[in-house]
Amino acid sequence: MSQRTSTPAATDSLPGLRGEQLSGIVLARGGPLAAGFAAVVGLLAAVLVPFGGWRPWLVLPLVIAGFAAVVWLVRWIPASQAPRWTAPAVLAIATGHGLWAALTHAEHVVLRRDAGSYALYTQWISTRHGLPIPSWLEAFGGSEALADPAFRLASPAYYQVANGSGVDIVPQFLLGAPAVYSLGWWVNGWGGVLVMPAIFSALAMLGFAGLATRLIGARWAVLATASLVLAQPMLQAARSTYSEPIALLLVTVAAALLVDAVKSGNEGVEKAARMLGLSAGLAFGLAGLFRVDGLREVSLLLPVAAVLALRKHPASRPLVVGTLAGTAVAVVPAVWLSRPYLGTISASLIPLIAGGVVLGLFSLAVVQIARRREGKTSALGTALTTDAWRARWPWLLAGAVALIGVGLASRPLWMVARQDPNDPGAKVVAGLQLEQGLTLDVGRTYYEYSLNWISWYLGPLMIVAAWAVFTFLAAATARWWLATLPTRPTEASPTSSSSREVPVWLGPAVIAFGSILLTVYRPGITPDHPWADRRMVPVVIPALVLAATAAAAWIARRALRRWTATALTGVIAAAVVIMLVPPALATLPIAGQRTEKGQVAAAEKVCAALGEKDVVVALDNRAANEWPQVIRGFCDRPAASVRITDIDDTQAVADTVRPIVQRITAAGNRPVLLAATEQGEAVITALGLTSRQVVDLVSNEPQRYLTRVPDGEARLDVDVWLADASEVSR
Template identity: 50%
Template structure:
């Protein structure tokens, strides 16, 4: 192939993904001020976002290109395109709020239709301050927090803002397609990264293995934050690889771009702090050796991270409070690493560290590699000698106990099953990939250590290797998520699964190259074996769910629900399931003022006469407030332990109306095996006008 052709193919494979990552990161950043100013409207957001995305992409266009063959670049692009198209064609329709994808979809729809934050709770229609002061009334529902007289969505702004663009283009369906598009870009970004660190010929294999991994497909089918996060993070990783060998102004430009993208991940996921923390030691090393891009990398990371944290505090403060138990140790670790790294840089520049002979010991790289091998073996073997538990009073423990009971397992709600985290990776990529990735990580470490010692050049892939290794070890040690699958496995989509894929592909390449010779026929056989070892388990794990769609019919059900309400109606959710699923749907999609009526534990246990008495009194009080405000109180129930028609009947509703009765499916929720199917769910909504209180 001509040099022009290989450069063009390399541009598609290794430069275009970085440009896409920069454009997406810029869109998530510019969304913050526009949303806070209530300007997230098509006439404003589309031209402003387009200009910002083009400018960011133009700056990223200077990313160095790795020459590649058209079969490699075209094959990777075709795999990415096919993966995105398949995810879009089999997209979920998760709107009725049951899991995180539903809450992100409702958040995105709110941005698309209300153009700003916070969510207006229409408190005057509910009865004003008297309603808010009632302990039996709440504006909150899962993922939507009550803050004063309004509601604040749970998650960070970036992903909902991106998905709202799809809502503008094609309603719910347009929104549900966007994750597949971003997922395709993410797969291409991983392929481009692989081309840089392993070789262009191996990029299609990495793209195919990652695209086939069930958690990746699951995330790309739904409105999760992982698809844009994967794209932006691997765009940053590509720039980090290009940074190390760069010099002069080019190094500074690449360092600034890499830092900005690393920090911009914080507009999409709060976990970005973990990657920033483990990147700090690499920054320290670059500062010690006075790399020309070190200061720019530090500045870009600090600036973008600070802006992302500020955005999170402005738009998602209640969410940050709920995860403070996990967030504060992460922040503390970041601070400790930053301070320690600053001290190391100062000592190194004074020559103190140079006098520490053990730091330059020839044995140190081998010792650290052995330590890493022991750590990896320990993580993999934990099921043999450890059972990880959490506080049995944690809300997640109750869910785990219910799933254990339903699946015939010993009931121990405090179990997190975190000791099986390596098994979870093997479910989807296979033990050969896990073993190869672990071996590659161990073999690569001495090269990095020798580079730090000054006994060789730092490998170009040092920064992403250290960041991925640190983040993967922390995630495997403590996944920090309710262990029902496949829902829990999206925790691995952004860093862990891509890291295992790239490392295992690198190991396969080493074996093929190490034991091949010119004209040796066995080389082709080794390549075939490598492809089968990596692709086979990934395809086998995904095959049972490859064609399934979940939550089908929910948008149409919501439309029926909206049509059932008249102007002036105020929805009051009165049973547990309706309180979970419907308040934000009715408020944000149907323009129906909504709240929930609750019975605190101290006022009565569910199902007892005291419970019904307290609930009926709350219904009477709130109904009178709504009527006094000029509205019509409509009670809504959705079922669960008690039939919703029976619930409304017991509360005095005459002739409850079944508005929605949908039998659909969702991903199954299993604890101890790879998920391979769906479970049926009923989505119901029963309504009725609240009775007038009896005269005393």
């Protein structure tokens, strides 16, 4: 395959392009176009949402203008020729993935998990144009209600935050994904919102294929993309309103731009290297608009930038500048709009930030010390770079990577991972243990099985092959580094361009391996599947698929040079089977699954049953968890919940509810109790009130397994009873 780089002048006139050129352009620039679009939307939201400016008449022209700038900038990304069939094949795979995910999309809007939170967040800013969410405290009797310990405005994923003498409601997650998905609302309401993750997952596959093309080749990118779309977690994330599809798009495109920057610098095109390095850093940093975990990739990027600086690569400084600038921009809306959420994850966020600071300072110190000592070699440095040690370092580094893999894989044999038994997630796990007949072990996280989770979806052979590639790359990194060091204490470092070239795979390999290691070691999520597996979507599964594909490509190329054509055919056939069959078999049982059906209609029924003066109080725990934000967002009515210690004690419940409904009545409104369980409805009846069931939905949700691969769905009953509580206040 030709590796000639197309210049903008040669590629702007589309009618004159050959198929190979056009295919290369699509693979090189398709992902960056999509990532640039998402970044523009996220940046605009960070500026407009806090001030109530998220309105289509203002946003859409700005998005178009921003995207036009992205189109102009993307023209300068180098594009090599590719076989003319590769881009159509990738587009077909990505489109098929997106179309299937859209046709089988979930309808998760009654808030039970994170997808429901994102959906309601999207709906709010799409229709109310800004944040925070008002509490309508005056409908509950004003600030006096806050003094009642039983009164609660907060609900899962929606925090109650003091605001002067009142309070506001603040959604949990970062702003980026709801902002992007809100474009779907303006096109087709809930129908548009619920298919937006599928669209961006398809675009993410295009970005992934572009990265694979740069690192392995366009032909192998087709196989890698096909393998990735078949993995069950990728399909599950694309079906629901999660942030992972957009995060995957930003991360893969950032890594691809990093490859381009390094390659341009190696070829002596310094201006292009600086521009591409700046773009790569911005993409890594702006991923933080969509996902807090983006700080992990940013932290791992800093040592890569240090290596580039030590080899005087022109992309090093712009890469750091772009990374810090993008991260700083992403931090502002996170702190401004999601501070309570950041507080709840501080136990994992603070070590992540601290680790990034340490890595950054260490990288800076190494660069400064190395520059000051350039041309000098200490006794220790001389001893560690003798011919004997030069031969050992690649083996030592490769052995360390292999040993880490063995350690992670063997953890179930010698480790039981646990967390604080008082953590809310621990209580969820304990309930699932009882349901599934497992040994009750409150606080267990099952994190020691995290590598097994991935093997459910990719198969063990792919993981072994991928880890072998990381082991090989560790040795190759050591050999490259040592080859660029002086051989004698008085000798300067080699200055020839060939000896100082940085491997284009170095940055993606370091970031991918570090992210895999940290994520697999501690996933940081409630370990019920398939919900937990979305943690592996943005980096871990794509990186392993890419590395396994690299292993197949390496073996195939050796077969092409040394073996027969029959052997080459066998290698390719084996690669196709290993990379496609296990993911397909794991996904097949849930391929046609569509979960949370009927929830939009259920929420609309509740709204239709409420009057203009109705103020809703959620009675039982399930009602308090699932419905307050639905009532605010769907129905535009005030909603709160009541803390009840013993719902079976009717008199205690009446005594708890009475002051709340009295204040609502005194404010000129009608208090309405909402129950979501038969137990809650029984309490309404016991209070002497007449309830009316407005929702009786038999829906479904994904299975919730702790120790096995999900292969079906579970029944989900959604019930709502409403009752006029005016009588309780008397």
